[in-house]
Amino acid sequence: MKRDIFAELMDGLDALADERQGKVTLQTQKGELPKLAPETAGQLAVWELNQAIAQEQLHNQRVGTMKTKLVLPEDFDAPLPDGVLDDFEGT
Template sequence: MIVVPLAEAKNNLSKLVDDAAAGQIITIAKHGRALARLVPVGKTSGKRIGAMKGKLVLAEDFDAPLPDDMLDAFAGTHE
């Protein structure tokens, strides 16, 4: 782990970001006190958008109007 004073980090941000991307963990300090860290971004492990394509089925009437009693319940006017 590398500790860099804030003023030095401001002057060398591009190099520090490159170092972090290469795997280094860089701590930025002010008056000897750690304030922030630059860390490498890990690869995403989540599934991509669209991974469920073709696996979901919508009913033909999914956008049909709701029955009056249900609309009243949402509006808070049911008895």
């Protein structure tokens, strides 16, 4: 039998509306989130900082910044050897 996810979602929203109006009591559970250990919090802060730096660098790239740092070989656009082509083509 195929589930009707939309109908289940709408039933849940209707039940939530009834609960907020005091017509019905929904089953509730309370739980505690584990606290992050200091090293875990520090690692998370470093990860967030690294992500922010990466995003900043991505948006601040200038055209031509690798001009003197990147050197392409003369035969960069030469045809590939037959063995490599065979591997790509699966023959």
